[in-house]
Amino acid sequence: MADPYLVPGSEGLLRNEIGLTTIEELWEAEYHYAEVGAAELFASQRNIRISMRGWRTVHKVLFRDVYDWAGEYRTVFLIKDNERGRSRFCEPSRIEAEGTRVLDGLKATLRHLDHAPFEKIAEEFAGAYVDLNQVHPFREGNGRSQKVFFSLIARRYGIQLNWAEIFPEEHNKAAVDGSFGELGLICQHFRSIAERRSGNTVTLSYPVRQEND
Template sequence: MSNDKYGDGPDPYTYPNSQVLINKFGITDDDQFIEMEKDFSELAIMDIEFSPPPYDLLYWRSLHQALFGDIYYWAGELRTIDISKGTTRFCNINRIEPEANRLFHQLAQENYLVGLPYDSLIVKLAEYYSDLNVIHPFREGNGRAQRLLFEHIIINCGFQISFAGINPDEWIQANIDGYHCRYQRMTALFARCIR
């Protein structure tokens, strides 16, 4: 696991003197833990069914709980420490709820993007995805939970999505660009994924 916490003091989510996240299995070996988490979350996602709106922070938290509840005691709970990846700092813990609620309220005001023409839809999805990604409300599992959330939003709009053909490097770069409000790459990726 990469050390993506910032701030002073030890990370309360990891085992002492380790970067492995505390888990229900007591696994402390990094490689073994990564494999177990991947396997369990892939199985869990198969049991999660589509639900119609409202899509909000509570719904996002429920998806995270469903994905990671067998692994983490804190699944579905908002993180209590500030985190970053590389030079990207995610939302301060005191701003997670207000910022998420603001964006989800805006999404609801736009009827969860239902009825938009395809070209407008992918632009809006890229913007919302990028803006919500900055929030990163959980200690781990943000990307998987957010992609699942957006699958539900997209299905609700009458389309299908598959992230399978996306190269991880281009996905990361699109997210970095989106962090800086440059949505073109994310828009192009959604255009490739959504039918």
């Protein structure tokens, strides 16, 4: 069955609101618009809930000028090739339930922020990140919106996430390993990028550009 998100007859080009006709141009535009949207969210001090609705809001702000389906769950199955074979993401009908399950667990963890070792909190973020990556709720822009979503959640608790300190290729490998139950590298990443800060000193660290997330 044809993918309804693609330009008919194209080699994988997503339908877009800005009339771009090559994948390379679209990647460039996506990155620009998403970076602007992320800065807008941080500047607004908007209270983003720890919920799938919160993630959808973030995705919509990041990609509203690029895709007419920004902030909406995908309606197609997604499979992505990687160095270990293929990742099969959550089926569309289970996105809301699976995502909510993971985020409820993260909320429960954050209630104990002041009573648990911070390293443990960072590792809980890592586990939730891997699980939500497998949910992969949107047709495109999952990685970028998830990082901004996590940054906004963390800010509420005085936690800085320094995404720019991670090499994209290594982070992709960590996410893939995590999907196979190997959480060592992704936990290492979160321990290295998460730090406690006081007051309003948490800033936006936008992820380094990568081709496809």
